[in-house]
Amino acid sequence: MKDTFKIQLTLAFLIFSMSLLAGGGWPQPKGKSFIKLSQWWSVGDKHYTDTGELDDNVTLGIFNSSIYAEHGFTDRLTGIIYFPFFSRSYNNNLVSMTNGEILVPGDAINSIGDTDIMLKYGLTKKGSKIAVAGTILFGLPFGNDEGGIFKNLQTGDGEFNQMIQFDAGTGIRLGGKFDMYTNAYVGYNNRTKGFSDEVRFGAEVGIGFNNYKWLFITRLNVLKSTKNGDLPSQINSTSIFANNTEYTSLGFELNYSITDNVGVSAGYATATSGRIIIASPSYSVGIFIKL
Template identity: 40%
Template sequence: MKKIVLIIGLGLLVQLSFAGGGWPSPKGKGYFKWSQYVIRSGSYYAPNGEIIDIATASVYITSLYGEYGLTDKLTVIGYVPFFSRATLNEQVDANGNQIAPGDAVNSFGDTDISFKYGLITNKPVVMSASVTFGLPFGNDAGGQTGVLQTGDGEFNTMISLEASRGINQGKGYVNTLLAFNNRSNNFSDEWRWGVEVGHSLTSRLSGALKVYSVNTFNNGSDVETPSNGIFSNNIEYLAITPELNYRIKESFGLSTAVGFAASGRRVLASPSFSIGLYLTI
């Protein structure tokens, strides 16, 4: 049976794509979230999809996410990783002699700004269209070695369609996503799809299961990028992410998530975890 592993799976993009689904935020209403993502890995999904050993690498991302209704149909969305850290462990031999020194980089991360417009609203099935601008504020060649990354160094524009429906008298929902991501700087374009199902478990606790797939067109450079992060070119993965949200107060709560990957290429392959605090207005 094929091994299933935990993976960061670019969980930030999963969050950005699915928050809100096909429903735009009502005018003057919003959702805001502080999150911490962590991955520490000694293994990597190689370009052929096999898992290989690498020097232990870590990525830490502290971010703010927000969406706000400019009108009842138009929502502005932002994802800002205001602190990103990538590290590479020191390597030593069996006798304790250093083979390669450790390395680290701290910086601002790649930022996303989106605009979502409600195409079909106030119907059992709603639909929205979004455009996302990926801003390369991160470091794509950091540390003393120049191989650590807190971003991919390319500007991208992603167009997406989302359709959603409430289920079980509003206690649950189903979201679907289809997107095309145009990438600059000789990076390959991507197409993406996703499905999310969520439901209230108690009066305060809700859960969601997200399936998200990123697929490359392989129409850019085939030059390999560093294998110690999550920002490579020609990335592919299928991520399965369960999430739990606990409402502490009416407009304030706690969110946790972990992502499983059935397959991947050019991304770290190890346990990743996220925790966040959210606020609705």
């Protein structure tokens, strides 16, 4: 039962994602900050198995209300935090298709979620054509990894992880009122408590209009497991926190700056392939402030 259900300045201000691209290759300038309040959710009734096939499961969902913040300590060093201050994980009743009887009751948990603290350092000088930065991340296991009646609901994975990531990005003037930036990253995530380590890489392209008043972003994110852990893989896991999870994800985000300092965003992402992870799209909305 448990295994079945477990489931340069302008650019630095505007590039944000849950995938930890966090400002790309551009650290925040000294004394400047970016803060974003977001709601993210995913609900689905299918998952990818360990062979990458789709399989059915009881409808389940996870919701995260979070705050994300960047602050420039110097022109090269930026502090970053991602804090899901409210996280909810649930699954619906499992109902018999023959007589409508409830076979397994639904369940839900509420808690804070796993939190990430990061330091980003600019490896190239301010104004360089290609901006390169390195980031170190510490993942703090504040979430619940064994919640609910069957201990199968999660708002975290229960392990302390450390990741190092490198970003390289550049901005391009397209002409007229249009601008573009591109960013690529690669990272290695060291997981503990028997979890396999992970290799992460991806890229994003942003098209801005009217000095980035409107910004449309396309993202590609890939996660690969090194399969060096000693925990068993949940073959039919529906979690986003399982061991040996893999996926390729394509996402889109639209940002609109209401004023020079305040804006809103909406995003969508979906896995085009995966292993040992829920197979449902995710959605996000948010409001951001530049200080």
